[in-house]
Amino acid sequence: LKEEEHELTDKAATLQPLASKILMKVLYAARYARFELLRPTRSLAQKVSEWTPYWDKMLHRLISYINSTLDVKQVGYVGDSLDKLYLQLYGDADFAGCIDTQKSTSGIYMTLVGPKTDFPQGAVSNRQKCVSHSTSEAEIVAADQAVRTEGMPAMSLWDILVGSPIK
DSSP states (O other), X not given: OOHHHHHHTTSOOSSHHHHHHHHHHXXXXXXXXXXXXXXXXXXXXXXXXXOOHHHHHHHHHHHHHXXXXXXXXXXXXXXXXXXXXXXXXXXXXXXXXXXXXXXXXXXXXXXXXXXXXEEEEEEEEEEOSXXXXXXXXXXXXXXXXXXXXXXXXXXXXXXXXXXXXXX
16 A cells, blocks of 8 residues: 555545446546546546545545646547548557556557548557566557457448548
């Protein structure tokens, strides 16, 4: 446990009964308009069954961050014909981001792009199922997950909708 967490363990966790409800509302909004909220929301959701006053404080910090950044919005725009559009897929990972398990987190972002187009298609933030031994290994796992779970299905759908291969 962190030193700060030790200081808070003698007090009762007051937000535990509401934590799931709050986090699911944040997750709903994060999926549509605030992709940067996916990782902290997922991390807090994993602690609901073992909630402590420390997690009360972390949830308060998350809600305070959201409240202080209400003007931040995700914007997408489309200004091109279908023949000029293509999909871009990004995968990234941290190394041993989870303090408890030493597992890395994969981040995936897919967007529709063209000369006058940039429209987000989706984002994912998931803990990796393996423990990587290096940053390079964590990045390879993230790239595999991005291609396998987001890229290949999107390519199949794009081929059906547009009738041409992806650039």
